[in-house]
Amino acid sequence: MQILEERIKKDGVVKEGGILKVDSFLNHQMDVDFFGELAKEFWRLYGACGVTKILTIEASGIGIACITAQLFHVPVIFAKKNKTKNIAGEVYKTKVESFTHGTVYDVVASKEFLRAEDRVLIIDDFLANGNALLGLLDLVRQAGAQLIGAGIVVEKAFQPGGNLVRGQGVRVEALARIRSMDEKNGLTFAP
């Protein structure tokens, strides 16, 4: 998606250790007017698929998931990283390894809101090693819900997550796919 690639080139910063800092518009400060443009593209891709629920994971997926859900007129569920007192009752639970934090954590979603009759679109800001996405897929499978696919804002195509998940037969649409990046030469995009 051209406006996204341009925005990443303009405002993204490549840091050592394979980190792309896009926190000026995507995952710390959030440009919600721009999110509206991204959401239209997710709607173009998935709008005819009968989505009944959008699933994301806290925290940085929530903003883009909510803006997207407005076009689909469906609720968002965000998977929570810890079980708190506020999620009573039964939950689906899976484990996710965090590249950013270097930890493994539990992710839960209430059984009440993720149901066998749902047609689920997963929305997230980043896809790299695929751990968060695999965790969300596992929650959808546990629920027996139908997975429509995943909509990702930025895929690091040089990391294995995208191929891993597509290899499972899952439709994964990324609005920008980064082919390569390094601190010195910046980044290039894959088609």
Add this chain to the structure above:
Amino acid sequence: MQILEERIKKDGVVKEGGILKVDSFLNHQMDVDFFGELAKEFWRLYGACGVTKILTIEASGIGIACITAQLFHVPVIFAKKNKTKNIAGEVYKTKVESFTHGTVYDVVASKEFLRAEDRVLIIDDFLANGNALLGLLDLVRQAGAQLIGAGIVVEKAFQPGGNLVRGQGVRVEALARIRSMDEKNGLTFAP
């Protein structure tokens, strides 16, 4: 706000320990079409105040903050509960005690995005003891930014947070204020 009070009466569940479960529409599953109605009310209250930035805290404030920010056409910043590799550079930092989790954690916001020239509206889903809100106020003060006020979806008016913050001269607008609640008798609203 009448439609919110009705929704809380219809879908909220009062649990022991002073917990109001509204996770079917507010803070786990999120009814974004309904959020659009709440956002209009925040716009009615604060739309003329020259807001340049909306500040919230992860995770459950992010959805309502983003939907609200669409009407203000300003970015959202969400304060992060842990400093991760993805927030490089300088941050404002404060401590917040969590009623829900029974822990104290650091909350950070990048100095790059919260600036002295900003006119900040804080948006959050809940106000009870006021700890999260006091933390956000502290971040705004550290930045030297101008605080416009706070927009809260649900205030537990029988807990001290609201009075504490209003007592500091801060404008706090809550769309629903719960006067009392218990498991047996349900809840009542304050005007």
